[in-house]
Amino acid sequence: MTIHLSILLFFPLVLGAFGGLAPRGFAPSTLLVGSLVSLIYAVLLLLEFDTGAAGLQFVTSDAWIDDLGVRYSLGVDGLNLWLVALTALLFAVAALWITLRPPDRPKLYVFHLGVAETGVLGALLAQDLLLFVLFFDLMLVPFYFLIGQWGGGDRVGATFKLVVYTLVGSLLMLAAAVATGVTAGAGAEGGLSFDIAALAEAPVESSTQQWIFVAFALAFLIKMGAFPLHGWMPDGYRAMPLPVLAVFSGVLSKVAAYGFLRVVLPVFPDAAQEFETVMLILAVLSILYGSAQAFTQTNVRLILGYSSMAQLGFIMLGIFALGQAAGAQGALLQMVNHGLVVAPLCFIVALLHERTGSDDLREMGGAALRAPVLSALFLVVALATLAIPGSANFAGEFLILLGVFNAKLAIAIIASTGVALASVYMLRAFIRAMHNRLRGGTGSYDLSVRDGLVLVPLVVLIVAFGVYPQQALEHSQATVERVVAAPAAVAREASP
Amino acid sequence: MTVTGPKIDWLAISPLVALVVGACVVLLAGLMRASFVRQTLVPLLTLVTLGVALGLVIGTWGDSTSVISGAMAMDDLTRFLTLLFLVGAAASVLLAWRGIAPREAGHGEFYALLLCVVLGMAVLAGATNLVTIFIGYELLSIPLYVLCATEMRRARSLESGLKYLIIGSVGSATLLYGLAFVYGATGSTDFARIAAGTEVMAEDVLLLTGLALVVAGLAFKASVAPFHQWTPDVYEGAPTAVTAFMAVATKAAAFGVIVRFFDVAVIDASATWAPALAALAVVTIVVGNVGAIGQSSLKRLLAYSSVAQAGYMLAGVVVSTQLGVRALVFYLAVYLVMNLAAFAVIVARERETDVGDDISSLYGLGAARPLLAWPMTIAMLGLSGLPATAGFFGKIYLIDAAVDNGYAWLGVAIVLGSAISLAYYLRVIAAVWMRAPGERPVAAAAAVAAGPPRPAIAGGSAEAGADPAAVVAGARRGGGGGGAGGAGDGGGAGDDGGEPERRFAQPEVVGLALLCAAATVALGIYPSPLLDLARDAGASLTGLF
Numbered sequence A: 001m002t003i004h005l006s007i008l009l010f011f012p013l014v015l016g017a018f019g020g021l022a023p024r025g026f027a028p029s030t031l032l033v034g035s036l037v038s039l040i041y042a043v044l045l046l047l048e049f050d051t052g053a054a055g056l057q058f059v060t061s062d063a064w065i066d067d068l069g070v071r072y073s074l075g076v077d078g079l080n081l082w083l084v085a086l087t088a089l090l091f092a093v094a095a096l097w098i099t100l101r102p103p104d105r106p107k108l109y110v111f112h113l114g115v116a117e118t119g120v121l122g123a124l125l126a127q128d129l130l131l132f133v134l135f136f137d138l139m140l141v142p143f144y145f146l147i148g149q150w151g152g153g154d155r156v157g158a159t160f161k162l163v164v165y166t167l168v169g170s171l172l173m174l175a176a177a178v179a180t181g182v183t184a185g186a187g188a189e190g191g192l193s194f195d196i197a198a199l200a201e202a203p204v205e206s207s208t209q210q211w212i213f214v215a216f217a218l219a220f221l222i223k224m225g226a227f228p229l230h231g232w233m234p235d236g237y238r239a240m241p242l243p244v245l246a247v248f249s250g251v252l253s254k255v256a257a258y259g260f261l262r263v264v265l266p267v268f269p270d271a272a273q274e275f276e277t278v279m280l281i282l283a284v285l286s287i288l289y290g291s292a293q294a295f296t297q298t299n300v301r302l303i304l305g306y307s308s309m310a311q312l313g314f315i316m317l318g319i320f321a322l323g324q325a326a327g328a329q330g331a332l333l334q335m336v337n338h339g340l341v342v343a344p345l346c347f348i349v350a351l352l353h354e355r356t357g358s359d360d361l362r363e364m365g366g367a368a369l370r371a372p373v374l375s376a377l378f379l380v381v382a383l384a385t386l387a388i389p390g391s392a393n394f395a396g397e398f399l400i401l402l403g404v405f406n407a408k409l410a411i412a413i414i415a416s417t418g419v420a421l422a423s424v425y426m427l428r429a430f431i432r433a434m435h436n437r438l439r440g441g442t443g444s445y446d447l448s449v450r451d452g453l454v455l456v457p458l459v460v461l462i463v464a465f466g467v468y469p470q471q472a473l474e475h476s477q478a479t480v481e482r483v484v485a486a487p488a489a490v491a492r493e494a495s496p
Numbered sequence B: 001m002t003v004t005g006p007k008i009d010w011l012a013i014s015p016l017v018a019l020v021v022g023a024c025v026v027l028l029a030g031l032m033r034a035s036f037v038r039q040t041l042v043p044l045l046t047l048v049t050l051g052v053a054l055g056l057v058i059g060t061w062g063d064s065t066s067v068i069s070g071a072m073a074m075d076d077l078t079r080f081l082t083l084l085f086l087v088g089a090a091a092s093v094l095l096a097w098r099g100i101a102p103r104e105a106g107h108g109e110f111y112a113l114l115l116c117v118v119l120g121m122a123v124l125a126g127a128t129n130l131v132t133i134f135i136g137y138e139l140l141s142i143p144l145y146v147l148c149a150t151e152m153r154r155a156r157s158l159e160s161g162l163k164y165l166i167i168g169s170v171g172s173a174t175l176l177y178g179l180a181f182v183y184g185a186t187g188s189t190d191f192a193r194i195a196a197g198t199e200v201m202a203e204d205v206l207l208l209t210g211l212a213l214v215v216a217g218l219a220f221k222a223s224v225a226p227f228h229q230w231t232p233d234v235y236e237g238a239p240t241a242v243t244a245f246m247a248v249a250t251k252a253a254a255f256g257v258i259v260r261f262f263d264v265a266v267i268d269a270s271a272t273w274a275p276a277l278a279a280l281a282v283v284t285i286v287v288g289n290v291g292a293i294g295q296s297s298l299k300r301l302l303a304y305s306s307v308a309q310a311g312y313m314l315a316g317v318v319v320s321t322q323l324g325v326r327a328l329v330f331y332l333a334v335y336l337v338m339n340l341a342a343f344a345v346i347v348a349r350e351r352e353t354d355v356g357d358d359i360s361s362l363y364g365l366g367a368a369r370p371l372l373a374w375p376m377t378i379a380m381l382g383l384s385g386l387p388a389t390a391g392f393f394g395k396i397y398l399i400d401a402a403v404d405n406g407y408a409w410l411g412v413a414i415v416l417g418s419a420i421s422l423a424y425y426l427r428v429i430a431a432v433w434m435r436a437p438g439e440r441p442v443a444a445a446a447a448v449a450a451g452p453p454r455p456a457i458a459g460g461s462a463e464a465g466a467d468p469a470a471v472v473a474g475a476r477r478g479g480g481g482g483g484a485g486g487a488g489d490g491g492g493a494g495d496d497g498g499e500p501e502r503r504f505a506q507p508e509v510v511g512l513a514l515l516c517a518a519a520t521v522a523l524g525i526y527p528s529p530l531l532d533l534a535r536d537a538g539a540s541l542t543g544l545f
Helices: A005-021 A024-048 A081-100 A106-125 A129-138 A141-150 A155-184 A196-201 A206-224 A233-239 A242-267 A269-274 A276-294 A300-319 A325-356 A372-385 A392-407 A409-434 A449-467 A470-494 B014-029 B035-059 B076-096 B100-105 B107-125 B130-148 B155-186 B191-200 B205-222 B230-237 B240-265 B267-292 B298-318 B322-352 B370-383 B390-404 B408-434 B445-450 B468-476 B481-487 B507-525 B528-539
Strands: A057-065 A070-076 B065-067 B072-074
Touching: A005 A024, A005 A057, A005 A070, A005 A081, A005 A106, A024 A081, A024 A106, A070 A106, A070 A129, A081 A106, A081 A242, A081 A325, A081 A449, A081 A470, A106 A129, A106 A141, A106 A242, A129 A155, A129 A196, A129 A242, A129 B390, A141 A155, A141 A242, A141 B408, A155 A196, A155 A206, A155 A233, A155 B390, A155 B408, A196 A242, A206 A242, A206 A269, A206 A300, A233 A242, A233 A300, A242 A269, A242 A300, A242 A325, A242 A470, A269 A276, A276 A300, A276 A392, A276 A409, A300 A325, A300 A392, A300 A409, A325 A372, A325 A392, A325 A449, A325 A470, A372 A392, A372 A409, A372 A449, A392 A409, A392 A449, B014 B035, B014 B107, B035 B076, B035 B100, B035 B107, B072 B076, B076 B107, B076 B240, B076 B322, B076 B507, B076 B528, B100 B107, B100 B130, B107 B130, B107 B240, B130 B155, B130 B205, B130 B240, B155 B191, B155 B205, B155 B230, B191 B240, B191 B267, B205 B240, B205 B267, B230 B240, B230 B298, B240 B267, B240 B298, B240 B322, B267 B298, B267 B408, B298 B322, B298 B390, B298 B408, B322 B370, B322 B390, B322 B507, B322 B528, B370 B390, B370 B408, B370 B507, B390 B408, B390 B507
Parallel strands: none
Antiparallel strands: A057 A070, B065 B072
C-alpha cells in the first residue's frame, strides 16, 4: 500500500483539534485514538521501508510558496525512520497516560499535545530546510502552554525561560536558514532554494558556512540542553507535568540531534570539520557535568534531566566523530534508546510521587517492600539507562565510543568514564528510592493494572531492543554512510 | 480660442472621489436629529463608503497611471496600500461603533474625520511630487489630531491629541523644510525630475541636508527611533479604536511614502541614505523591543511593539530592491491583521472591565472567554514571528530581502529583535491563559501603583487587584458579590455591587477579532495570494532592480 506521510503528519493535529472540541470525558480518548493510528502508520512505515536503498522513500514533494522558494517536501530515510516511530510511540504512551489519569481542562491539553506531535513529526519528516525550521519552532509553542498551564511550582517563569532560551537559538537558526537559501538559490528562479538534498549536493562556500554553522549549532545545542546552554533545563524539568516531560525529554532533544545529522553535516561539511574538536569537547563536558550533577542532586526530576544531558552528550559525541559511520550509527541507536528509557522513567517518577508525596530522594526509601513488580520494572529501566551489557544502550554507547576512538583518542578515553558515572547516578537513584528502610510517609504498594498498561509495554520494548538492536541499525546503515561521507571527504582533502 | 483643460482620469482617482463624497455625506447625515440616524446610519454609511472605495480599488487593479498632471501615481503599490487603509478604517468603524468617542464627538464629525484621514493616506501613498507629499501628510495628520482627542471628558485623550498636534506639527515643519531643500537642490518637485537631478549631484550638501530633514519628518510619522517619543503617550491616551487605526494605517502610509521617495526619487543617493536608515532601523528595533518589556498598559505595549515593527519594516526600504518593497508591503498587510486582532480584544475588555487597557484585563480570559483569548494569543504569536502565523512568513520575507542584498547583519538584527520581543508577547499570552482573574500583576505591580491615573471611564477604582477577593467574586459573577464588593474599594458601578466585569454585547468587535485571527493563521499556512498582490505592488516601482 502507498503510505502518505501527510496523513501521518497531520492526523495527530486533526484529532487533537477534535479532542479540543469533544466533550470533556472523551477528549483524552480522542487523542489516544489519533496517536494509536499514527503509531500503526509508523509501524507500517518500518515494515515497508526498503533497507538497502540509500535515498529518501515515501517522498511527498509539492510546490507550496514559490515566492519564497519553500516546498512542502517530506521523506523518510535511515536517519528519521526510527525517530518517527519513537515519536509516535511516546506520544501514544502520553495519550494513554492522560486517558488513565485525566488532567483538568483535558480538552485544551489534548489539543496542545496534538499540535506538539504534528510539530515534532514535521521536523523529523521535512526535507525542505525552511519547512524544517518552521516545524522546529512550531513544536515548542504548545509546550509553552502545557507547562505554563498544567505545570507545577513556578510554572509561568519556568516555561517563559525555557521557551525564550530555546527560541533565541531557533530564531538565529531561521536567519541562518534564510541566508543558506539565498546563497544556494542564487541561480534558481525566485532566488531561493531550500531543498536539503539539493543543498547537500552543492554546499555553500566555506567562509559563509562558519557563522551559519554556529547559528544552527546554537539552536540545536540549546534544544538538546548541552553544557553550557542548559540553563533552562532545571526549572523546566521541575515545572513540567510528567506526561509532557516524557515526550519533551524523549523526543524534542532528539530532533535537535537529528538536525545535526540531517542538515548541518551534509550541508556545511567544511564548518563541521573545523568545529569538530570544539563540539566533541562540549559533548564530553556535557557528559561529565551532567553525570556529576546527576549523582549529587536529590530531586529525581533533576536527576532525570542531568542524566538526559549526559546521554545527549554521548549522542553528540557519536555525531561529531566525523568520518566514522560507527559513531553516527551509535548516535542514532542511542537516540531511540534514550527515548525508550526516559518515558518509563518519567512514569516511575510519577508513581514514586504518588507513593511518597514528593520528588525528593531524601524523603524516599523502601518503596520496593511491597512492590516487587514495580521494583523489577524500575530495575530493568535503570540498568538499561546505565547501559549494562545486554541492553541496546550498551550497543549504542559501544558504537559511539568506537567511532570516537578512531577519530579523537583522548576525548574517547575521557568520555568512557561517563559510562561508569552513569552507573553511579542511576543505581544511587534506584537504591535510595526503592531499597533501604521504609520511610514514615511512604506508601508501598504495587503497580496497579492501569499503570502497568503504560509501563509494561515500554519495558518489554526495551528488553526486545536489547536482544536485537541490529533492527534499528540495519535501516540506517546506507544513509549514515552517505551522511558521514561529506565531512570525511573534506577531512581527507584538508589533511595531505 | 479654446482652452483645453488637463485630462482628468476619473476612473483612476475614483476611490479618492468616493472617499470625499462619502465624507461629505456622512458629515451631513450626522447633523440629523434622529438618534437612529446618528448612531447606526452614520457608521453604516461610512462602511458603505469604504466598501465602494474598496470595490473601485479592486476594479482598477493592474492599471498604472499618473494622475493630476504627474502629482500622484495610481499604480498597484498605491492600491495595495489603499486597501490596507480601507480595511484599517473599516475595522476602526466597527471598534468605535458602540464606543464613547463618536458620541462625544458628534457622530458625523468622527466618521467624516476618519474618512478624511483615509483620503490623506491614499494621497500620501500615491504621491509622486513633493507638494503632494505635504498635502497628503497634513490631510492625514490634522484630522487624526482631532480624532485622538475625541473622548473629551477623559484627560488622557485630550492630552494625547494635544501632544500629537504639537509634536506632529514639528515633524510636519521639519518635513516641509527638508522638502524645500530638496527642491532647492534639484530644481523640481516632481519625483522623476528629482531622480534625474540626484543622478548628477548625489553628494550635494543641500540635497543631503534636505534628505536628512525629510527622514526626520517621515520618521516622526512612521514612529522610527529616535523620533518615536510621542507614540506611547499618544497611543495610550487616544480612544482605542483610533489607536488601532493609527497603529496600522498611519504606519502603512508613512512607509508607502518613504519607499516611494527613497526608492524612486532619490535612489541614486542611496549610498548615503541607506546606511543611515539601516542604522536607524537597528536603533528602532532595540528601542522598541526594550521599551515594551516593562509595560503594564496594553496600548503602550503595542505602541512600543509597533515602533519595533517599524524597525523591521525599514529593512525593506534600505535594501532598495523590488524584493524589499514586496517584503515591506507583505509585512504591512500581515502586521495590519495581527494588530487589529489584538486591538479588538483590548476594546472588548475595556468595555467589560474597569481596568481600562491594563494587562490585568486579560487575566482569566483563556478559561472564561475563549473567543477573545484565542485571537489575542494568535496575534501575539504572529507579532513575534512564530510559525503557523502570517508573521512568520513576513519576517522570513524581510530577512530574505535583507540577506539578498548584502545586509545580512540587518537580518540578524531582525531576528534578535524578535527574540527580545518574545519577552513581552509571551507575557501577554501568559496573562490570558496562566493567570487567574483578580491576581495582582506580578512584575508590573509597582508600575501600576506609580503609573498614570486610571481613565475616568474606569469609575475611579484605584488598583486593579486592590481587593482580590472582591474582584474574583465579581468576575465569577456569582454569589457573595455584594458582601465582597462592599468590603473593598466600593468604587465603580455601584449598582452592580462593585462588580468590575460587565457583560457587554459587542458581536462586531468579537467578530472582527476572530476574523483577523483566522486571517493570520490562514496566511500563515497559505500566504501565496497575498504574496502575489505584494509582487504586483513591488513591480509598479519599475526603476528598481
